[in-house]
Amino acid sequence: MPRDTPGVSPVAVRRRRKAWGAGYVFLAPWLIGFFALTAGPMAASLYLSFTSFDLLQAPRWVGLANYQRMFGDDPRFWNALWVTIRYVVLSVPLKLAFALALAMLLDKGLRGLSFYRSVLYLPSLLGGSVAIAVLWKQIFGYDGLINTALYDLFGIDGPSWISNPSYALETLVVLRVWQFGSPMVIFLAGLRQIPTELYEAASIDGAGPWTQFRRVTLPLLAPVIFFNLILQTIDAFKAFTPAFIISGGTGGPVDSTLFYTLYLYQEGFGYFRMGYASALAWVLVVIIGTFTAAAFLTSRYWVHYEDKR
Template structure:
């Protein structure tokens, strides 16, 4: 190419930039434009409100007047708040009982479905459906009717001559009904378990059968160790989701957390302080405490995973 041609090419592509560099800049601009909505959502919907919540957690703010800085008063209030302590207790019971039961049921059904049942796609979809609807207002209202005094549970018990009770109105059983609801939404972890089971090489089971291992031994010696990464993944997701549960308790208890605060989830009490009592500064401090609790349990699970989670690339 002549010197004149090179000069014209440089003028067309910019200040001495090559055509390849020019195309690269155009592609970068296009990529940025496509990512711009995500960045706007990240900063305006996630990072921005989180930063505002952190600032408000050190203030006294009722939504009607400007926030006033009060230092660590909200933290001191949390240490002395009996209802807050009760909500933490209720939430811990809900998480530590319902999540293991949910995962156990999900794994059991995944193992059954993995045996190649006819109509597998139908069962997989049918079992997954509760995961989509379990946190909805409609299902919570239905649950309230099922466990009511004249609900389906008492009708079934009456058929067998057993006198029922108000399962939701009793402080001894109200939380248990919400645990059953959470266990019922086993579809999402079940589908993940089923995908994990399909990834276990068949040759492992064939070799174990040749060595005389039964199904039970194969399950504990092959299936469970190979599934530990999937179990760990589901455990993290379900614990985080359980700590954030709100709709079920709000609808079933009528927004009060009753009876006698037996269904007072942490998020429900947070909502009560922030929106029912307009104590938004205190509610912001509670929100950050919840973030710390979830982060602590997540970090603890990651630390403990090195003792029970096994990967294929491990020696």
């Protein structure tokens, strides 16, 4: 604020500037981290997306060649995009539905709620690890736990789920759904905010459990569902570790688990086409941004907040 601002004394101006200075000092670690670790690398990646760069020689400007190759002459790009979209469409709704069902079960006033909540949250802590991916590979292998149970209980000789292109992606979807802990806890917090008087009034009016769920729970829980939907969709698009470990880094069988991020990794660190990998990364940013924007645009039709009239 300038010194000659009408109605403001020089002393007040100096105090306000000191306050601003203190604020910037406290913000300095975040600002340094943002520009050095986020904004700077993003700008460098955007530049590299228009170059041919193999980590050994200086980047060579090629303009839109990477994007032209991606959209016009790279069938693996389209396959990776299709596999990833299928993964997102299958895993996100199933995961949210499973998490909401368990949250409603825990919201019934069970004894030892803190214990059950902690135990059910564990899959979210462990699910993204390499160890769990290796364990999942063993469970769904030909001699794994799933086929052993199928044979012992029903006499069914099951396939090698992770080696069969018809089932490989679904095994990763199951792993994704198993990591339900984080959205479950958020759903549980949202359910605790719904007044019990609304359920009592609905019960008096003759509404059964299913009607109460549709007419009371879902509308009042819509903001929480929307929040979980955005987070889980973005996270599903970025999935990498399960496909990398279970497929051995190849995206097999027959590229049936070739996630977009895995293909990006192959191009950048497998074939050292860093320029092309940067272009893939920016297309992924646009795709995630488009899905997120579409969710926000459509939310006005089904997400209702208490402070809105």
